[in-house]
Amino acid sequence: MSTPVVLVAGLHAQARTAAVDRLLHDHPGAVAIHHDLRSVTTGRVERLVRDRSGVLDLAEIHLAHGCVTCTVREDLLPQLIRRAATASLLVVDLWDSVEPRPVAEAIDCEEARGLLHLTSVLTALDTEHMPIDITRGDRLTETGLSAANGDERHLAEVLARQIEYATGLVLHGGDAEDTELARAVLDHLAPVTPVFGVDALPQVTGTVLCSGMLAERVDPATAQLPVDAHTDEITTVVWHRLRPLHPARLFDAVDELVTESVRSRGRFWLATQHERLLAWDAVAGVVSVEDAGPWLAALPEAAWEMVSPTRRSAAALDWNEIIGDRVQHLVFTGPDLDRERLHALLDSCLLTEKEMLAGSDAWIGYDDPFAHILDLKEIA
Template sequence: MPSRVSSKKAAKKASLPPKALPVTLLSGFLGSGKTTLLQNILKTDHGMKIAVIVNDIGAINVDASLINKTHRLTQTQEKVIALQNGCICCTLRGDLLEELVRLSELQEFDYVIVESSGISEPEQVAETFDARLADTMSMVADGPEGLDPGVRKALKIIKNAGGLERLAKLDTTVTVIDAFTLFHDFDTDDMLSSRRDDVMPEDERTVSDLMVDQIEFADVIVLNKTDMVDADMRKRTLQLVKRLNHRARILETNYGKIDVREILNTGLFNLERAQTGYGWLQDLHAMTLRQVNGKNVVTPKPETEEYDVQNFVYTQRRPFHPRRLYTLLYDKFILQLEHPDDGEEEEEEGTGMSDASDDTEMEDDIEAEEDDEEEDDDEPINDAPPDNSIILANKRNDPLFRRLFRSKGEFFLATRPQQAGEWSQAGAMLTMTGGRPWFCTLPEEDYLTGDAEIDRLVKHDLASGGEWGDRRQEIVFIGESLDVKALEAVLNGCLLDDDEYVQWEAIMRGKFGKKGSKSKRKKAVDPAHLQEALQDLFEDGFPDWPLPNEVLTVDHAGHSHA
């Protein structure tokens, strides 16, 4: 009996491939040349055995007789598994797992290329390979009852093998970019559904948003159709792509012709680095590191100024006045803001934070400070965004924003001192939503990572902010011929002025009373009431954000999306 058990174990081990199949994930917009690139790979005899997994075989349109005999072309029907681990963004591509298990069992191929659909973020597919999801995948394999049988079988094989990384590993992410249309796609309000007829409501987003995601996540960027642009445009395009993703290798080509070895088995992919190592964030980290190391060099390196494509990091410790910030932006960018469910917040706010006498006391205490603001309340403000066509025209004609392609970072509103705002702009689209809690509002154990270097940077940010901790404006801007001083000036004009800042600090410290009074009292203020007092003082027309504890996702089944 023992010998039979040991022989079964040996057979199971023998069925595992000698090494995991290296997988290349290929992304790109419709019309970028992604399909042509795949056709070239399938028809070329390059001495490698490659399996290609696509979404639509018909779109590839390669005669079976022309496909090199060492290759294999298969199509999958998407089967998405939502992971029940409290993290809404984690989904597994069950169809992809099935095919990868099948190819691993065949042991006939050296490499796999997976075509990402033209409407999906590459990160969503890449998460399927995240080794940190192994435990969750094992749990899914044992349930639920409605799971597709083929997917269940694949998950059990993966579980028995010791994880997907024993069968297949994501090795390289590639994005194909159309050099001819790149700048146009930064200057459009097109939604994905305007260019494709297979976009589901949950996948709807702007063309510029998805394009930026695909560029920033890539290890290798294939800049296609370079013969359709002149030398100057080619230089501009190259520099912008380098700006958006410092770490990516860039291959220039026409008709999708590349040496396939440039995108296979490169060993470049690292999920954690890809999620946090975008070009704009690298600049931010470099600046912070130079500050920590005691150097005053916070400007970009000289080589980044080539061809007038540049970036700069806007940093300020004072908060923005919400009304002035909105007034600056609403008619120059198509704003994507939070849309919380109506009524939920109001119902919850009335329950037991503090008694009614505290509310009355706070209102009485700041009444004198509000007198100076009342004349502004009497003036009607027309803040309804104009039509998108007008916003696009305004941005194109604005001397500061017309050549601003990308910006991303965190912003700090005077009325929301507990929570950072997330700022992400691509072309004409600007998304402004609620983000993480400021670390200074949390106990150390909630934000320290255990990584000495990262924790040193976090502690530096907290200490350098003094009384108000890590609260700050920190946004990276990328564009052509940016007037940095003028851009800084208009943003600084949205900050609280000196008088407003004095009032803000008084409320933050829990001190209330008539201006100039020597007898001020201090008391602990509930965060909800603090925000209410600040919003009474500074008009805030932004939609409500999810509560900070709903946004901070420190650990989801062993992996982070923070």
């Protein structure tokens, strides 16, 4: 019989520790494993193993290459497998800036099959600081939270991914006003993810999670995106259109789009990239545009069986007899967003009727400022 595994992520160490403490308290026989990565760039990591009674093991590990992937592969996974036979629950207490997705995918592997099964991914959040941190454009290196040499990620970028990948969100600290604001922010960023207080955590020993299913919740082609919403001063605006975007006009609008909102994401269709689904991901003024693979309509029908049912279902929701699943579906969240102005700005970037009639053979000749940066993360 395999042992359940819970991942607890979060930039806010006190909130994360409180959630882990609660899990250990609620589950006799549970064991938590934490890797302190503050010196990982030198190849040195400290591993702490504890249960509800206290520290079981404290050791310094030396890695051939100082990175999160090496830590997970060389130490975390063997530790989980070793302790699976005696623990009722294994809690992985992730270092501050570690994103849960690669760890979940590492645990969901052939080596651990039959010994471990992932049941929950919780992200613990400081109720007072989260609404502020999601707006911060600081790099992790500036905050002392980088997890590897050359870690160029931004604090808000990591926090957004920790929130959106989780199957449950845990709030810790703050007063009633802080809690109200934090819940309002999370209702916009992750509206379908349940939110808990640290003293009332969800059941974590039941359903088995598949890393592929977790990935489909956030991947651009299948992501469960927020809907239009307005709560006090927070607004989420959805933009959905069936015409391609002119690359030069969109590029000129990027700065305004990302500074108007705190968080935006989704999938979009550039006229010059007719076959490719492009992913838009922006937070706290930092935006990335990436190639997320072909539109389903760009594949021969014989290849459709090779994509997941979730991908086929998502494409079916947007399907048009002429353009297939090609679509503009972007979502923007921020304080007091002007929906009409945002729509007008984005609509001005679409091809005109005359440009549409020229067809894709003409579109390919447009100046495309995105062409040389689609393989890079940061464009603004």
